[in-house]
Amino acid sequence: MKKTVQKKHPVKKTLRVIGTAVAALFAIVVFYLAVVIGQPTPEAIMEMNPASPSQPLLQAQLPDKIYDENDIPKLLYTYPTPIMRLSLCTDIAFIEGQSYDVAYEGAFARVCEMTYQSMDGGTLHLKTIYPKRAFSLIDLKGYTLSPMLGYSLLHLNAVRMDGTNTIRFHVEGEEALYLFTMPKEYLESAPSLLKLCQLEIPLS
Numbered sequence: 001m002k003k004t005v006q007k008k009h010p011v012k013k014t015l016r017v018i019g020t021a022v023a024a025l026f027a028i029v030v031f032y033l034a035v036v037i038g039q040p041t042p043e044a045i046m047e048m049n050p051a052s053p054s055q056p057l058l059q060a061q062l063p064d065k066i067y068d069e070n071d072i073p074k075l076l077y078t079y080p081t082p083i084m085r086l087s088l089c090t091d092i093a094f095i096e097g098q099s100y101d102v103a104y105e106g107a108f109a110r111v112c113e114m115t116y117q118s119m120d121g122g123t124l125h126l127k128t129i130y131p132k133r134a135f136s137l138i139d140l141k142g143y144t145l146s147p148m149l150g151y152s153l154l155h156l157n158a159v160r161m162d163g164t165n166t167i168r169f170h171v172e173g174e175e176a177l178y179l180f181t182m183p184k185e186y187l188e189s190a191p192s193l194l195k196l197c198q199l200e201i202p203l204s
Helices: 010-036 044-047 070-074 184-195
Strands: 064-066 082-087 092-104 105-116 123-130 158-161 166-172 177-183 197-200
Touching: 064 070, 070 082, 070 092, 070 197, 082 092, 082 105, 105 177, 166 184, 177 184, 184 197
Parallel strands: none
Antiparallel strands: 064 092, 082 197, 092 105, 105 123, 123 177, 158 166, 166 177
């Protein structure tokens, strides 16, 4: 008795592709409205994206800086959300990490930055911004929005912006904004580099 092999329906595959493209386009539209069309006033931001009780603003903390990747947990002591870092890789070296506060909405937002260097000397810069509504803390100077779709960062659809010498990818996570900046000549290897990103969970 012959087994019947069910073929994947081409329509389902097409719909899946369209759905992915729409989700990526939606991410770009949201980012464009929140960031690129001018910087809204704090009052407007509060109306569009009111403060969540689960994401209160912070009291000031002294900045902290590390030069050893093994010390990343130290930055998590005062950080309220997961921070983005690169997974261990033999051809990428950790340079430094830092956590610091920025005045925001009458209190403080918190930023964590990680800097790495590839074997050919290129700098990879990762940034985590808390709270996730703090779009105004993203520096747009020298960057233009790219219409290119299909990038994924932390399993989320990423928005790409192009600078003179660098490209930057952005996603809005559940608790923070995540940015990854790399040299423009790394564009072809960007998807592979984005896959190296992971979240380090705050210590309980």
